[in-house]
Amino acid sequence: MAGNGTRGDGGDGSGSEYDWLYGSDPQATPPSPDQRPAGQRPTRPRPPEDRPDPTMLLPQQPRPQAGQGGQPTGPGGQPPQQPRTQPAQQQPQQPPQQPQQPGAPRRSRSLGGWARPRRWIRIVLALFVLWLVYLVAVPFFAWSKVDKVAFSPDGERPADQPGTTYLIVGSDSRGDLTEEERKALGTGGTAGAARTDSILLLHTGSGPDTLISIPRDTLMEIPGRGTAKVNSAFAVGGAELLTRTLEQNTGIRIDHYVEIGFAGFVDIVDAVGGVEICPKQAIKDKQANLDVKKGCQEADGPTALGYARSRHASFGDSNDDFARVRRQREVIGAIGSKVASPWTVLNPVRYWRLNLAAPGAIAVGEGMGVVDAGRFALGMAAATGDGGTNCTLPVNYQAVSSGYSDVVVDTERAERLYDIVIEDRTDDLTKKICNAKGL
Template sequence: MNDRPRGDGEPAEGTPEYHWLYGGGADTPPAPTPQSGSPREPRPDETRMMPAMARPTNEPARAGTPPTPPPVAPTPGQGSTPPPSAPRRRGFRFYLRIVLALLLLWVAYLVVVPIYAWTHVTKVEWEPKGDRPDDQPGTTYLMVGSDSRAGLTKEQRKEYATGNPSSQLSDTIMILHTGSGPNLLMSIPRDSLVDVPGYGTTKINAAYSHGGAKLLVKTIEQNTGIRIDDYVEIGLGGVAGVVDAVGGIEICPTQRMKDPLAGLNVKKGCQQADGRTALAYSRSRHTSAVGDIDRVKHQREVVAAVGDGVLSPWTFINPVRYWRLTNAIPDFFAFGEGMGPVRAGMWALAMTNVGLSCVVPISDLAVHWDPKRSKQMFDYIKEDKTDDIPKGLCTPTGLPKSVTG
């Protein structure tokens, strides 16, 4: 129907007509057949279409549609309100700091008070010159209870029934050994007959009277072979002062004791004793047939009771008691040269943890040391083998077990 002549470049009849916008014609390659799942790459001359974004809707999600994530909570500190527990935690930390500060102050008090008291302690020269036993395992302390009235007022001498103010004898002599085995506290009766260097055979307490601490240490070392490592001296009023500082102690006499010379009058059985009574109890020697032997047993009993009082938790909780006890030490105790507060503390702890308590083995009430049994005892101490000491060797009176029952 259209008989107009075709110009150059026009397609022949029957051939699809090429359109400048939509393409087509014989020279145009056929468009690839779209395959399922793979989008067709648009031609350069096609208009590209951007995918449309779905509008938010409140309708329920269809199957296969991912759920809408929940809203994210704001980060604390960016305008959000802190949780209710935050102020409570801050208050707890505040009170915790206060408690810690108080604890530190209390620990400082417990440390500073003994250091202050130590500056007032009297030191004693006690190490003798000349030959001495070699160093031995463990630590051995010599504890001497002097009956010196120095420091006591006229009223105190009357109260304690001490008598002569010029007396200067070793009223109590004890060896305390601590090491690998149980701690041993061994009394040496002051009437023990031994060889005192330069004075022949005489009572051991005469050594203190003639030459003080040095001669007493030398006498003990030469007669026992035991090396003394540290020296502690207790004045007559020391017992009373310390007992009162700990609030009294318990004593358990096995009989009624009435001794006017010592100022003692107590009933049989366990009872509370103040400083004056405890001192009289440890000094009395006229209420028993064994005299001085029974007295040293009471002295060890008082020492152990004082140790229990010193280590009582109430001592460290009550600041007044702690102050009184600590500051009673310089008034009544003297320590050997070379002994510092740390070693003094070690002595105090050892004294309060005595596993074996006895008298040096003796053969009679004269008082002569038993040659065989006393040597055995001294060897156990020198070798630091207190856990091997037989029961029959360590007795309350120093006499054999068969004699003491």
């Protein structure tokens, strides 16, 4: 059949119409496309070497046309052909980095570095550790300079008792004051005088903390000296004889000793920023350089000292010795509250001033450490605050013809008070046993 076969006849006897391709003469040169008759110019087949190997092609995924996802389309509306190979995992492109300026500080890749949570945590922890070191180191440094006093008497003493009992002595020694300071503070006296202006017992334990004032004119049996005013024990034999006198008369074992002088008292009050006092009446005492109005008010060191010591007022209750010991408890309790407040720890200036004032302000008994001092301050604040107990030793008041007064202990009520403290049962205290005036 004409036209079928690779070399078929063209129908006119002149040969096949594909002679130009196959040719009747293998040596013949095929005509160019322009030389072939019209209608006999087929497209030249693609050379075999340009055809892609089907085995090298990967399956193609159709792409959405323009308007469906915004992707472009190829010819005929078909998606463009994908590359023959695809990477296993496409990495996200990194933004181009700006060249580093000479001398400019290097920046962290994550928000300048300072926004890293870990770095902030490390900084906070470092500051916290430094603060703890400061809180611990400063008291130990100051405590190393505090004078230690031998107060434990020789010989037989009461056995160990539950709870802790502190003996607090307000010494009116003027040895560390100049003449100008004695005049400014209204202390009077000479530099060599050494007596107890106030005597208190603080007991801390399982019950409410209790602060007991012992009037300095209270008559007691002083070992080796007979009956005399209790403050004379300190004047004669110092802290050891005073401790022995109190232990033998009360049966209470004294565990620690704290002594505060005039100058130290003023320094501590000023170091805590002053204390609040609440006189029930206006008090004016020229000898104590004191002039305060009725009602609660802030007092600096000299004013607080005069308020605690005044006993020669022209009016008011200052000349009452029981009111005097009440004011002493009030001021000492106010100091304890300031010392034990959180602001003392949070304020580094106040904390430093308070600790540095301690060496010149107080002397403590041998064996008393920083922890004991901290418990002492907390106990003073608790005893004079809500929930605590503070009172005067049960006594009877007796006038003496010489113009001075002696204070006699009410033995029955006092013995009950002693037993409660010895047995650490301060929950059992009543107003009849423990009240402000002791009467």
